[in-house]
Amino acid sequence: MLNRVVTGAHYGLRDWLVQRITAVVMVLFVLFVVGDLLLQPRVDYDVWTRLFSSNVMRSFALLFLLSLFYHAWIGVRDIVMDYINLASVRLLVHVVVIFALLMYSIWSVQILWGF
């Protein structure tokens, strides 16, 4: 293959935007959970399970986790793009990270709706 520098993939904006939106979702969720727990007189297993027993809260938590995974994907990809020079290795790492994050997403649903 020719050893040329190639750019012009015509993506980047969407990921940059999604990274910002997912960050906002994560901040809102963390503020909500921390705020809710601070308002409780004590924090134990009962309080924690009651908080996560409603579908609204579970959905919010899932939204948070999916935001986290997408955010993590963009961040990890950025690091890989900077530090792994060989395109084939980069692709391999990308695939591994995507599969791992997909597995975490499925696992998150299991955890949130499985108790």
Add this chain to the structure above:
Amino acid sequence: MKFKIYRYNPDKDAAPYMQEYDLKFEAGDAMLLDALMMLREQDDSLGFRKSCREGVCGSDAMNINGRNGLACVTPLSSLKQPIEIRPLPGLPVIRDLIVDMSQFFKQYHSIKPYLVNNDPPPETERLQSPKDRAELDGLYECILCGCCTTSCPSFWWNPDKFVGPAGLLQAYRFIADTRDQATSERLDNLEDPYRLFRCHTIMNCADVCPKELNPTEAIGKIKDMMVKRIV
């Protein structure tokens, strides 16, 4: 006055080294470039670029006590001794403080740093309203010294793919110009994970710019325009 200066002559030296100099000189309000000129009288093998000696040409950009700047506008009195001087980071060294700026200018050329306007040229100049002209303030003043781009880690890692703060500031300078007709092509050219989106807003560029410009802000405006274009 004590100096530690990076020396490297690829014809003679196996590896770069730091050379110490002692200059008998009362700093007063003199600039670093004055001291370098005096050092060169002592040792004419010391290589560095300079031209206008007043912060306009951008030739004498170097790394001064760990910070990129122009030697001609850096007061000696502001520097802690020994004053450690190195070439701009991230670019190949030709000799001593002289670096090969080819990669920097290649990125600059890649953003088409000229007005694209297909209308027939008018009899006189293409006039702008004072308001439109004001949009170029903080952009056109760039002297392409390279202080910002060579202080940017994203440029260190991807000098061949990331345009760098100086190039992106200039890209926005032409996007912001009401006389330019290629806004959409310019945005297309930058819509790339490497060319524009290697910028992670760490703001080294705005911190070191000797003309006090803000490439980070210009990059943010390019991103804003791209968002505006898709939503």
